[in-house]
Amino acid sequence: MSTILVVDDDKSLRRLYQAELEAEGYRVILAENGQQAVKLAASESPDLIVMDLRMPEMDGLEAMARLLQDRCSLPIILNSAYSYFQENFLSWAAEDYVIKSADLHPLKEKIRAALRAQPPNQLLSRNS
């Protein structure tokens, strides 16, 4: 079972993503901001991160920067209400970019594709 770390500051959205992704058969762990995300990425060894961009404390871009600096090679899917971050250089570091929508099919499809490309077992000891 793949573990997905969902990072979003909106409580309702965290609940929605958890319910929808668990229904797809994933284990879901949640973080409210970038700081928590960085901690959980190290301690829980998820297989993939779904990352919001605009968050208080530490935003998604900064969290991603931290993870990249830590040589974390987890696939990250950016999930944002903003599209203009797609133009931001950082978004090219991410595995994929989804614009938040009530229709979760694109997000689910991208998660499946990212996990197919990176089988879960290979990720276990990749943090350095």
Added chain:
Amino acid sequence: MEISSPQKPLFAAESLERRVAELTVLYEVSRALQKLSDEEKTLYTILVGVTHGRGLGFNRAFILLVDPKKESLQGRLAIGPSSAEEASGIWHDLREKHQTLRELLDSLVESDIKKDLRVNGIVSQFRIPLSDEGNSLLKIMRSREACLAVNGTFEPHGFAVDPVLPDLLGVRSFAAAPLFLADEDLGLLLADNAITQAPIDLPNLRLLQIYAHEAGSAIKNIRLYRALMEKIALCERATQTLRENQYYLLQAERFSTIGKMAALLAHEIRTPLVSIGGFARRMLRATPPDDPRKEEMDIIVSEVSRLERLVDQVLGYSKLAKPEYKPTDVNSLVRSVLLIMQDEIEKHSVRAVLDLDPSLPPVEADESQLRQALLNLATNSIEAMPSGGVLSITTSLDREYFEIGVYDTGVGITQEHFGNLFTPFFTTKGTGTGLGLAVVSHVADNHNGSLRFDSRPNQGTSFHMRLALHPDVASATRTPHASRPFER
């Protein structure tokens, strides 16, 4: 030493009279030439002076000039009747009018040039490549001495007359005087008496030589004047562009504020929409098909979708994803970037130097991306020169590519950092994000180009962005993620 002997008169009375007449011609023509601002009319006026009865009195005159590219000596303009009948008609008219040389020359300023067909047909056939060293006309032009073609020889030079010349001009005897100024050979003035067959004597030739010297100055003057006018027009256009750019910069800033607000609003609206729509979808899926609430839930789902699409449209989301190529004037882009950075440049005691290729055509580029890349490079350069220096930006054209070079005279990049230069988050500055050069590299990639650099410790660094003139054509075959800078 005492001056005791009585002065002998310099000239005999007849000779003096001739001198006065000659000086009058020179004075009148140079006076007329000063009023002109047009090269063609200048040439015409010069020819009128050579052929007018109260001028030098030749029958016909021809001007040959070195072309602007300095490749050949070409016939430009001629004046003179084509036959004895036409000649007597013209001369009769002139006598009737009792026009002085001054009156005639003054009338030329306003009137159109009258092109005598036959002589201009002749003059247009002169086209002598400057590389043709042995050509007698070129040799005369370069000798800077007037001479006379008689009996197949140019006197006093002694060059053989090319047999083509008498055939072309229809006369065996003609005078040739070089047009020149300072170290520049401008051309040749030819004159003959094809109609009257009057012999050309040495004083005539000497006067033509002096006259040609005046004419050379006039031609050169008019060209300098024209060049000056063009430069002034260019300066005026540049000032205009600068003003427009300032306006666009202000506009862009205003739009970016609106853009930020709109994006903020969209974020605020979108998040609850995702919640509402997402949960409605979940509930809809859990509702049996025959449940009467299903239809109402459908309404929530479809209305949320409609609102989402509306937000998309308002923000033009779909447009933002990829670079937009538009014809872009890279040189003025460079100037506008420098304008934005003016404060920084001054604050760091940096001198900015531009060397922009004026032949650079408008290129297909995403202007905002290119501007960002240039800003990043220029910022790096300035920061590399903490105690001042020179920032140079160059543009140049190379077949299907153009290159932007950004040079500084700063501290240089340590060799151990070379490999990490384009790695995101790599920075040696206390305050940098480490994204500047990574962005530049990506922009170069987007324009189907490349980025290279050269750096020497304490001498400076240069970055060279080589970009395709038409990136959309070239990049059509590339995969969208080909440029991902991270390795996993």
